[in-house]
Amino acid sequence: MRLVETDYLVVGAGATGMAFVDTLVAQSDVDVVMVDRRHRPGGHWLDAYPFVRLHQPSAYYGVNSRVLGNDRVDDSGPNAGFYERSTAAEICDYYNRVLQEHLLASGRVRFFPMSDYRGSDAGGHHFVSRLTGAETTVTVRRKFVDATYVESSIPSRHTPMYEIDPGVHVIPPNALVDLDERASGFTVIGAGKTAMDTCSWLLDAGVDPDHIRWIRPRDGWFLNRAFTQPLELVASYMQLQARWVESAAACGDATDFVHRLEADGVMIRIDPNVEPGVFRGATLSLLELDALRSIENVVRLGRVQRIGAKHMVFDETSLSTDAQQVYVDCTAEGLPPVSPRPVFETDRITPQYVTIGVAPWSAATIAAVEASGQDETRKNELCPPVAFTGETSSLLPISRAGIAGVFARSAEPVLSAWTEHCRLNPAREAAEHLDDPKVQEAFTSLAANIGSAMENLEHVLA
Numbered sequence: 001m002r003l004v005e006t007d008y009l010v011v012g013a014g015a016t017g018m019a020f021v022d023t024l025v026a027q028s029d030v031d032v033v034m035v036d037r038r039h040r041p042g043g044h045w046l047d048a049y050p051f052v053r054l055h056q057p058s059a060y061y062g063v064n065s066r067v068l069g070n071d072r073v074d075d076s077g078p079n080a081g082f083y084e085r086s087t088a089a090e091i092c093d094y095y096n097r098v099l100q101e102h103l104l105a106s107g108r109v110r111f112f113p114m115s116d117y118r119g120s121d122a123g124g125h126h127f128v129s130r131l132t133g134a135e136t137t138v139t140v141r142r143k144f145v146d147a148t149y150v151e152s153s154i155p156s157r158h159t160p161m162y163e164i165d166p167g168v169h170v171i172p173p174n175a176l177v178d179l180d181e182r183a184s185g186f187t188v189i190g191a192g193k194t195a196m197d198t199c200s201w202l203l204d205a206g207v208d209p210d211h212i213r214w215i216r217p218r219d220g221w222f223l224n225r226a227f228t229q230p231l232e233l234v235a236s237y238m239q240l241q242a243r244w245v246e247s248a249a250a251c252g253d254a255t256d257f258v259h260r261l262e263a264d265g266v267m268i269r270i271d272p273n274v275e276p277g278v279f280r281g282a283t284l285s286l287l288e289l290d291a292l293r294s295i296e297n298v299v300r301l302g303r304v305q306r307i308g309a310k311h312m313v314f315d316e317t318s319l320s321t322d323a324q325q326v327y328v329d330c331t332a333e334g335l336p337p338v339s340p341r342p343v344f345e346t347d348r349i350t351p352q353y354v355t356i357g358v359a360p361w362s363a364a365t366i367a368a369v370e371a372s373g374q375d376e377t378r379k380n381e382l383c384p385p386v387a388f389t390g391e392t393s394s395l396l397p398i399s400r401a402g403i404a405g406v407f408a409r410s411a412e413p414v415l416s417a418w419t420e421h422c423r424l425n426p427a428r429e430a431a432e433h434l435d436d437p438k439v440q441e442a443f444t445s446l447a448a449n450i451g452s453a454m455e456n457l458e459h460v461l462a
């Protein structure tokens, strides 16, 4: 058995673990051991479907110390007018370079891939090599960091919850590009971002919308991508912030809140006649929205229980089908709900969302707060968890936590200066665009409404 000693043991080298470690080693002189059961850093991106892209611009994804992509606005294609969005291959290459050229090169980070973390006891923390079975025990001088807490659930690593009869062709979206037999049609199962990506890809690849059947038990709310742009287009993101806080200040409940944002064009839904019950922070462009609306065969019969050669069985009814249909399983949750847990505990850090919807920015913020050396109570005040449940109703508690965190961190001069320059912060260039009337208007609105937004959220949530 090998023995290792370190200041921080970080389990998980996905976007969360990488952004956390990158900022921690930049802000403090510590030693870190990283462990992941996968063969490289990158987390779920290593197994993503081949046509996946970031939902958000690359300009504020990854780690603080290194640019991802070229911070360029696309001038053609479906993303024209918006900042570029990396593919999974680009993201995986990026994380590998961050690890090799920055973290390992610092001499203060060691990485153990293909290693399963097994827990801790009085003797220390234990992980086991998936290749050799060799066990390593780690003595942690400062903290254990669980960077798996908001781990993504993805189709290629997920077992569908419904029964599948023999001979029925159910595949994850990853396998779509390898199909070698003509399908009579495609049934896409799921209502989230993966399902939307799959439908968009099928349409782009020339599949007739009438040959796509979309099983969508619950519809979702999506952020209009036009409002998530940083850098030269940061006015858009500042407008999102301002409209969000105005809605929080005026709403009577979560439905009212989201409808106000819809009226402002910030939130969108595929079918204007259906009230969505889901919000997972995914973004969508109006171009994608138009294409998705061309799929008219939408099935809202609840969850699938079984797929047979002739029938799909739902909770209370069934639907006839045919044996040549290809079913694309997009039911993995992506961002599964987590039970609330403080970010900072005496000997443990649990990175999770502390900003609304940007995983790397949250993880880097938590590392910057950890490096500030304050006590655990104050650190938790600076990082209230923004706990996504996936339900539209969670919009109000996540807004309250998100605004409270921004408020608390802005009162700390060092942290505030770090935030202003952090490349993972979508608003980082706002102060340099004060001559833009839309940025000015957003700042004025935020200053006028942030207090009443917190008051109203407390009132409505009480």
Ligand SMILES: Cc1cc2nc3c(=O)[nH]c(=O)nc-3n(C[C@H](O)[C@H](O)[C@H](O)COP(=O)(O)OP(=O)(O)OC[C@H]3O[C@@H](n4cnc5c(N)ncnc54)[C@H](O)[C@@H]3O)c2cc1C
Binding pocket: 011, 012, 013, 014, 015, 016, 017, 035, 036, 037, 038, 042, 043, 044, 045, 048, 052, 053, 054, 055, 056, 061, 115, 116, 117, 118, 147, 148, 150, 151, 152, 153, 154, 334, 335, 357, 358, 359, 360
């Ligand atoms: C298709 C898709 C697109 C997305 N797009 C965006 C986006 O544009 N912007 C955004 O902010 N978020 C996006 N997300 C949300 C996403 O959750 C985060 O961006 C982020 O990649 C999640 O990283 P993570 O490190 O938390 O989890 P993961 O990527 O799942 O990484 C967790 C890691 O922990 C390891 N691990 C787990 N348990 C153990 C163990 N016991 N021992 C050792 N290792 C272990 C796993 O192997 C894995 O590598 C997207 C999610 C999906 C699925």
